[in-house]
Amino acid sequence: xxxxxxxxxxxxxxxxxxxxxxxxxxxxxxxxxxxxxxxxxxxxxxxxxxxxxxxxxxxxxxxxxxxxxxxxxxxxxxxxxxxxxxxxxxxxxxxxxxxxxxxxxxxxxxxxxxxxxxxxxxxxxxxxxxxxxxxxxxxxxxxxxxxxxxxxxxxxxxxxxxxxxxxxxxxxxxxxxxxxxxxxxxxxxxxxxxxxxxxxxxxxxxxxxxxxxxxxxxxxxxxxxxxxxxxxxxxxxxxxxxxxxxxxxxxxxxxxxxxxxxxxxxxxxxxxxxxxxxxxxxxxxxxxxxxxxxxxxxxxxxxxxxxxxxxxxxxxxxxxxxxxxxxxxxxxxxxxxxxxxxxxxxxxxxxxxxxxxxxxxxxxxxxxxxxxxxxxxxxxxxxxxxxxxxxxxxxxxxxxxxxxxxxxxxxxxxxxxxxxxxxxxxxxxxxxxxxxxxxxxxxxxxxxxxxxxxxxxxxxxxxxxxxxxxxxxxxxx
Amino acid sequence: xxxxxxxxxxxxxxxxxxxxxxxxxxxxxxxxxxxxxxxxxxxxxxxxxxxxxxxxxxxxxxxxxxxxxxxxxxxxxxxxxxxxxxxxxxxxxxxxxxxxxx
Numbered sequence: 056x057x058x059x060x061x062x063x064x065x066x067x068x069x070x071x072x073x074x075x076x077x078x079x080x081x082x083x084x085x086x087x088x089x090x091x092x093x094x095x096x097x098x099x100x101x102x103x104x105x106x107x108x109x110x111x112x113x114x115x116x117x118x119x120x121x122x123x124x125x126x127x128x129x130x131x132x133x134x135x136x137x138x139x140x141x142x143x144x145x146x147x148x149x150x151x152x153x154x155x156x157x158x159x160x161x162x163x164x165x166x167x168x169x170x171x172x173x174x175x176x177x178x179x180x181x182x183x184x185x186x187x188x189x190x191x192x193x194x195x196x197x198x199x200x201x202x203x204x205x206x207x208x209x210x211x212x213x214x215x216x217x218x219x220x221x222x223x224x225x226x227x228x229x230x231x232x233x234x235x236x237x238x239x240x241x242x243x244x245x246x247x248x249x250x251x252x253x254x255x256x257x258x259x260x261x262x263x264x265x266x267x268x269x270x271x272x273x274x275x276x277x278x279x280x281x282x283x284x285x286x287x288x289x290x291x292x293x294x295x296x297x298x299x300x301x302x303x304x305x306x307x308x309x310x311x312x313x314x315x316x317x318x319x320x321x322x323x324x325x326x327x328x329x330x331x332x333x334x335x336x337x338x339x340x341x342x343x344x345x346x347x348x349x350x351x352x353x354x355x356x357x358x359x360x361x362x363x364x365x366x367x368x369x370x371x372x373x374x375x376x377x378x379x380x381x382x383x384x385x386x387x388x389x390x391x392x393x394x395x396x397x398x399x400x401x402x403x404x405x406x407x408x409x410x411x412x413x414x415x416x417x418x419x420x421x422x423x424x425x426x427x428x429x430x431x432x433x434x435x436x437x438x439x440x441x442x443x444x445x446x447x448x449x450x451x452x453x454x455x456x457x458x459x460x461x462x463x464x465x466x467x468x469x470x471x472x473x474x475x476x477x478x479x480x481x482x483x484x485x486x487x488x489x490x491x492x493x494x495x496x497x498x499x500x501x502x503x504x505x506x507x508x509x510x511x512x513x514x515x516x517x518x519x520x521x522x523x524x525x526x527x528x529x530x531x532x
Numbered sequence: 533x534x535x536x537x538x539x540x541x542x543x544x545x546x547x548x549x550x551x552x553x554x555x556x557x558x559x560x561x562x563x564x565x566x567x568x569x570x571x572x573x574x575x576x577x578x579x580x581x582x583x584x585x586x587x588x589x590x591x592x593x594x595x596x597x598x599x600x601x602x603x604x605x606x607x608x609x610x611x612x613x614x615x616x617x618x619x620x621x622x623x624x625x626x627x628x629x630x631x632x633x634x
Contacts, residue, residue, distance in 0.1 A: 078575050079552060085571045085617075086560035092621040095571050099614040102578060106610075109581050113588065120588030122596065129587070129600050133607020141615040146623075152616055153570045160576050160609035166602040167582045170595050190539050287569050294572070297579035298549075302542050304585055310542060311549050312578035318553030320572055323565060330562050419565035427623035 070108035071308035077101025078312050082319060105308045146428050147385045150418045154213040154286045157293055161205030164296035165263065168199035171303060172259045179251035187247045191303060196243045198299035200266045205292040207270025212286050215279045228276045229340065235269045281338045283418040284327050291320025330413045331476055361512035366488055367528040371403055373450035379410040379479055380422055383456015387518035390429035396526055408435050410442035410479050412460035443480045452484035456518045462503045472501060487511040490521050567620045574613025580606025
């Protein structure tokens with residue numbers, strides 16, 4: 056016993072065990088609303104311990120960690136930027152931020168692999184080994200490939216969520232994608248069959264570049280609306296890349312941490328797909344958008360507008376009002392005004408609730424976070440199934456900046472790309488007011504018949520400006 | 533076969549961790565999907581340990597530079613990930629306290 060605890064290596068291993076336990080408990084707690092915040096802190100504590108003990112006690116061939124001042128400077132820079140960026144970012148831009156951080160992790164794994172490969176090759180060359188068929192090489196190459204794909208893919212996902220990059224959809228891209236993947240895997244095996252020659256690193260750089268390109272072409276054709284699923288998938292990729300690093304260094308904390316994220320991330324991705332009633336393959340291969348088959352006849356339908364004064368009268372004399380928010384509300388930063396409207400109407404005796412579709416916004420749960428930021432009480436946020444049960448006796452349902460999540464085509468039009476997706480049955484309410492910037496299509500780029508429904512009236516304009524005017528109008532009644 | 537014997541401990545850990553990861557989050561409500569993704573995003577920042585190890589034994593200038601960048605990127609992943617998650621979850625907590633105050 057004494058022997059074990061007096062050795063410094065063992066202190067490190069115990070700290071890694073502790074970190075792994077904290078990661079597991081942290082994840083467990085993160086999946087329950089009451090304990091989620093504590094869970095995040097537990098995992099962070101585990102991470103801090105793992106980093107600290109690595110710097111203090113890690114030894115390779117009897118050598119302690121060197122370059123400590125440089126490591127500390129890098130840690131300080133990373134901490135400062137990471138802290139600053141995540142404190143400053145607006146709640147609406149949260150998904151983009153997560154995507155960037157995920158990409159950083161992938162890039163980190165890829166860089167490690169890029170540095171380890173030449174070392175390994177030089178060593179094997181000195182030993183005169185015939186090829187590179189060994190666990191280390193597999194780990195390095197996989198870390199490089201997966202990390203590279205995750206980095207490049209995350210950057211594209213960020214660009215799409217931020218509206219900087221459009222979708223490129225072309226059937227040819229699918230073929231290019233598939234062949235690129237095959238090419239990467241073949242290259243991986245080929246590199247392993249090569250005889251190690253010291254300093255011969257060209258192919259590993261080419262391999263890295265190919266992985267980056269695949270990351271781009273992998274995410275490019277996937278519709279912007281599916282980015283949350285993609286980020287979740289890339290998140291689990293990065294987990295696997297980190298685990299490969301753990302395999303390489305025989306490091307338990309990296310191994311368990313990485314694999315945990317890899318497997319839970321995959322399950323989470325599948326759960327997200329289920330919430331949209333789609334399969335993962337369907338998301339990746341991308342059946343979304345494009346198909347105009349079901350909506351060809353939509354051209355000549357008329358749209359009825361409502362004036363602000365009519366809308367305010369209608370709302371003020373209702374008994375029950377539902378607000379269905381979408382991403383439009385989020386981009387317009389109108390969640391606070393939305394809450395103002397809600398309190399104003401409540402003071403007039405109107406019952407106001409929010410109907411939250413699970414994938415409203417850009418990420419599952421995104422709307423809940425945004426409305427919570429605007430102090431909307433938790434019990435006012437009603438989940439989709441409950442909304443659909445009582446939507447029939449709702450006097451007015453206001454759709455603010457949402458589109459696909461209230462599209463009746465999901466139930467009625469088998470030709471529609473979103474057919475089968477659970478939606479909020481807005482059309483069952485007695486009156487529907489749709490606040491919208493224009494008649495443009497939603498994120499899934501499909502026609503929405505709700506806007507042409509006889510009970511629907513449109514209120515065009517920016518969500519924030521319109522809400523402001525509406526509130527003034529109601530006050531002056 | 534030699535491969536499996538050589539790395540049996542790691543393979544053991546990997547397989548058990550896969551099941552653990554699936555089991556641990558299998559009953560998560562949709563509201564928590566985003567924070568959970570963000571939280572696990574921070575956890576894979578554990579890759580920073582690898583960066584520290586590389587950096588700690590780097591001698592050539594090029595690997596020092598690469599290592600330096602890798603440590604920065606890893607730290608960004610860790611710190612940014614945890615702080616963003618905390619901010620998201622803070623929103624949920626605010627609701628809770630409100631509720632009890634009423």
